[in-house]
Structure formats: C-alpha cells, structure tokens
Amino acid sequence: MPDAAPQPAFVLVRPQMGENIGAAARAMWNFGLDRMRVVAPRDGWPSASAVAMASGAGWLLDEAMLVGDLPAAVGDCHYVYATTARGRELTKPIFTPEEAMRDAARRVAEGQKTAILFGPERSGLENDDVVRANAIITVPVNPRFPSLNLAQCVLLTAYEWRRAADALPGAHVHMHNTQWADQVELEALATHYDDTMMQAGFFYPEHKAAIMRQTLRNFWSRMPLTQADTRLLHGILRQMVRWKDRGSGGA
C-alpha cells in the first residue's frame, strides 16, 4: 500500500486531539504521502479517535513513527521545514508552501531525507521547535483571518508536495473526446448553414445580406468545434428542414 518513492516525513509535534491526527493522515494520503511521525501526542498512542477519523488512511497511523521528542523525530533528516506563522525574528529562510515543496522535491531527488514539522493545534510550534528546522514555511493566509487548522495546513503542504513532485508540464487543458473539426468539416458546416438560411430567407434585408453571411461564417471559425459538435449542428438544421417539409398541416 505505501508509495515506494522517496518523500518527506510529515511530523506532528505534540498534537492534541486524536481527530486532528486522523484528519492530518487523510490529508496526507489524499496527495499520496504516507510517512507520518508523531511527537509526544497529548492523549497517548495509539489513538482510537485518530483511527476513527482517518478511515481509509488509518494504515498511516499504524505505520507512523512514535517518538518522545522532536530531535528523535528528525534525527535521520538532512533538511527540516517548520510550518509556522511566527518565528520571523529567527534568521532563517521563509518559504511559501510552493517554494518549500519545490525545494524539498529537489533535495529528495538528490537523495536527501526531509521532514516538515506541524505544531500543536492551539499554539503552533514553539521557537524551541522552530530553531531545530532549517527553514520556515508560512502559508500566505488572509492576515485578517489567519485561522488554518492543523489538517488544513497539512493538506496545503501535501498538495504542494504532489505538485512539485509530479513536476507537471503546466497549463494543459485536457478535454475528453476531443476530435477537433478540421477546416473541411468546418467549411461543410458553414456552407450547410449558409445555403439553408439563404433558402429560409434569413439574410434580410438585401443590403445587409452580405455582412450577415460574413458574420455567420466568422462565427463558425471562432468557435472551438469538435467533430461531434459539427454533427450535432448539421443534425439540428436537417431536422428543422424535415419539420418544415412535413408541412404546415402536419406541424
């Protein structure tokens, strides 16, 4: 079940509520992270409420490393990040989650072990914890409402890890079923509408007919049409003509 690829450890430092530990496990596993370490959980370990909240991510808790203090949790790591809104008086690099996870992805790719520290729910990491980290991660929240909870902070960091690790080539728009219409198909569609609307007397009055036809032709070229779209649009027009041909008596 675990992901074999190297990844950062997420270290929950003195977490309080089991529910929040479980929610943190879920948030990690949502983005494929499964190395949890837990430092001195307030309510003991294992935690039934953590397991209940974790549901499908409960196995992260079974395999989590439980330690008594922070140095023991990060002893094997080469580079440690501390998530905190404080610590700005410490001389230390301050990263956004995106910057930090890019940095971590690079380090992990080079064979380094990394860890991310998350503080207790109520108070966050203390400066005694933060000084043990190499860098700080601060989520750029609304300064008028900086109320991220533990699982949310884990979620955003895990999300950024996934983005950095996947190193996706950006800004691709994926569309299911996309067989784009080519120019021959587009022209056939435009001609079908032009001919039929001509017969239907749409391009009226006479002196505006040329510009109306141009507008309609331009319309088709401006639309991102698939082959299926052109079939739909041909079908609509054919059906309208059939309806007409059934005659006024049959309508």
Next chain:
Amino acid sequence: MPDAAPQPAFVLVRPQMGENIGAAARAMWNFGLDRMRVVAPRDGWPSASAVAMASGAGWLLDEAMLVGDLPAAVGDCHYVYATTARGRELTKPIFTPEEAMRDAARRVAEGQKTAILFGPERSGLENDDVVRANAIITVPVNPRFPSLNLAQCVLLTAYEWRRAADALPGAHVHMHNTQWADQVELEALATHYDDTMMQAGFFYPEHKAAIMRQTLRNFWSRMPLTQADTRLLHGILRQMVRWKDRGSGGA
C-alpha cells in the same frame, strides 16, 4: 469588512450539513474570499450549525446569496467552473485548480464575473449541474484515496485563487470590447433550442433523448459566446420556424 476587489463567487450547490457550510466559509475567508452563494441547502437557511462552525467568518453567511436553483445562482456570471471528479464524459475543458484560478484571475481582471460550483458533500455535482458550467476543475488527488471533503476542496481552490490573484500584474488590467453573454442569456438560448428541437422531434429515439438534450445543453456552455452570437443563434432558429410555418407550399 468585505474585500472590494472583484473575485469569483463560490457557489455551494445543495449543501447538506450546516457544519460543512461553515467550514467552507472559513476556508474562503482564510484566503480573502467573501462572496458565497448557497443553492437549496438541505437543512434550510439560515443555519445555526453553519454559523457556529464559521466563527470569525460568520459574516460571509449573513451576506451569502440564497437561491433556489443553480441557474439563479449563476445568472449574472460570464464564466462558470464546476469542481468535480466526474463529468469526464462531457466535452468540456478540464483544469487543475491552479490552471482554473489563473484563468479566472485573467477573466476577472478583464471585467468578467465568474463562479465556482461545489457539489453536495455525499454525491458531488450531478451532470445536470456540470453541463451548466463552462469548464471543470478536478483536484489531482491520490487516485487510491480521492476523498477530499467540501471544505478541503473550497480551501484548495481559494488558496489557488489567492496565488493567482496576487501574481497578476495589477497595472495591466484592461477591458475587452467584447460583450460576453452571461448565464441568463445562455440559459435562454439553451432553452430556446431545447424547446424548439423537442417540438421538431430532434431528440429521437426516445431512450437517447435525455443524453442528447444534455449534450446539446453542454455544447452551449462550452462555446465562448458573445451577446451578438446569442442573437444570431436565436435568429437562425426563429427563422427556421417561420420558414416551416409558411408551409411546404410557400418554400
């Protein structure tokens, strides 16, 4: 208290638990978003449990727009995104949250109104909701554990909005000449075609009618239609009906 800068509306579609509505409000306000719209909340409105959960973001609920159905929620919007893990069988652009919020930031800077749809907790948006959106947002979660909850999905989208909006060069805001069709105009166009093609017997055979109607409705939302385009398309259909009504003898 509200942020005066233009921003997308976040639309909760048929949300179930008040707690989740409150958590969504918090997640929005964490990243400075404050325009919530609520469509047909299961347990009524106002919601005491939503207010209790929202704490410092409770004022978003006081100012939220409450509406009875989705078209009413997005009537004034020019571009609508639907968050869903499904809908891949619909022909529609699929964005990551980052791509979508970059796109939205650009549109908002051009003066367009945008909205993001979030589905009910248990089931997510239905295809009948998704066809009313112009594009889909899918969070790239772990396929083995795709269990994001409503507030988490709102949080990640709000986070990406903040990143995209902050990254925009503020001086380069320029207005398009283009008068884009809004959702009310789009809905009127879709209804006109749906009604008329129904009368014309286009949706045939019977057992395919529902999917054909959905495909046609989805088509309109996918096209980049201006107000002038919608007038053209209404005109085409009206003219076909007039042609029919003149009868087979007069053609």
